[in-house]
Amino acid sequence: MPLDDETLTRLREGILAKRDYAGYFNWDIDKDLAEWGVVQELCASLDATGASFFDDFALRGRGNDPPDLEAVTFDGLKLAIEVTELVDGEAIKQDKFVKKLPNPTWQDKLAIPTAWDKNLLSERLQNLITSKDGKFLKLLGGPYPGGYCVVVFTDEPDLTPENLQELLEQEKFTAENIDRCFLLVGYQPFQEHLTYFELTLQRKVNK
Known part of the structure; x- marks a missing residue:
């Protein structure tokens, strides 16, 4: 049954009051653990939708990256996985400022600016993809006959599965x-597993 506006507002109030902005994974405390958690969540979501294609994944660790993780595809080939985050840096700064206020309210949190539209989302995602694409020749521990996979995680409040479907x-x-490149979306109320989107990739056409 669809939730009414008041209930949705109360849910969002509760979520924002209990965690940092875009803070499903705390990248500041342990980046390795956050990256491993992202891939673990993606694996669970792929498995739930019947789209799994790799398992036996493990961190390579700082100093042995890129890639962030290695995995094995179901046909026994080694796969390289890089993880990155899509997040509004300015919103994080404002969130930290709000937390320093003597008596911050949830309205202060909701005032954090978000202006995601189709063009901005496309631009930010392409920048992340281009950055990871450029690391291909620097991958350690290869070769990787199973391919090179990038996972983008976002916990932006306004980038819900419904909004992303349209954008x-x-x-x-x-x-x-x-x-292959996946966009994994942070936890939404009442979900059994995280939502993911496989982004459509194309090769650059040389003119």
């Missing part, structure tokens, strides 16, 4: 070396 419709991204 990502017919969107294509350019990559020369990445074989």
Whole structure:
């Protein structure tokens, strides 16, 4: 049954009061653990939708990256996985400022600016993909016959699965070396597993 506006507002109030802005994974405390957690959540979501294609994943650790993790595809091939985060840095700064206020209210938290639209989302995602694409020749521990996979995680409050479904419709991204790229969305109320989108990749056309 659809939730009414008052209930949705109360849910959002509760969520924002209990965690940092875009803070499903705390990247500041342990980046390795956050990256491992992202891939673990993706694996669970892929398995729940019948789309799993790898398992036996493990961190390579600081100093042995890129890639952040290695895995094995179901046909026994080694797979390289890089993880990155899509987040509004300015909103995080404001969130930290609000937390320093003597008596911050949930209205203060809701005032954190978010202006995600189709163009901004596409631009930010392409920048992340291009950055990870450029690391292909620097991958350690190869070769990786199972391919090169990038996982983008976001916990932006306004980038809900419903909004992303609309914003990502017919969107294509350019990559020369990445074989598959997933956008994994932070926890939403009443979900059994996180929502993911596999982004459509295309090779750059040389003119």
